[in-house]
Amino acid sequence: MDVTTDEAASSGRRTITTWLPILRWSDRDVWQAIADAGTPYHPAYDSGMKRLSCSFCVLADEDSLVTAARLRPALAERYLALEQQLGHTFKDGLSIAAIVARARELGPLPLVADGSALRMALAA
Numbered sequence: 001m002d003v004t005t006d007e008a009a010s011s012g013r014r015t016i017t018t019w020l021p022i023l024r025w026s027d028r029d030v031w032q033a034i035a036d037a038g039t040p041y042h043p044a045y046d047s048g049m050k051r052l053s054c055s056f057c058v059l060a061d062e063d064s065l066v067t068a069a070r071l072r073p074a075l076a077e078r079y080l081a082l083e084q085q086l087g088h089t090f091k092d093g094l095s096i097a098a099i100v101a102r103a104r105e106l107g108p109l110p111l112v113a114d115g116s117a118l119r120m121a122l123a124a
Contacts, residue, residue: 031121045117047071047109058091062099069096069103071111076100 002020009016022030034041042052048067051060055068056079069076079096089095 028121028124031118035118035122041117043111043113044071046112046114056090056096056099062094065094065099066102066106067109069099070106070109073103073108076103 002023004018006016006018044052050064055072055075056065079090080100083090083096
């Protein structure tokens with residue numbers, strides 16, 4: 001486990017500790033812990049999302065953004081309208097318009113909870 005003292009945030013009255021218990025775990029290690037504990041996970045993983053944070057995270061890769069747009073087409077349309085209103089692309093070199101266009105070509109994607117993400121992660 002990674003435990004450190006945040007010296008900059010600590011003072012004579014308090015000690016700030018940063019604990020990152022799974023920092024060095026692989027993706028497979030995380031999925032194995034989920035399986036071992038029987039912990040439920042978000043069904044968006046079974047629907048094809050690689051990671052979860054904001055639905056349309058600027059840190060996400062293009063395929064994940066397209067998957068998000070397929071899972072939440074109404075929200076994607078709101079982002080598209082905002083992008084058009086502002087005149088700026090969502091990410092440098094990638095617009096929501098392109099993401100929405102790909103999502104429309106592929107069609108809506110249902111949110112499923114079938115255990116496929118867990119099975120695929122542990123099969124790797």
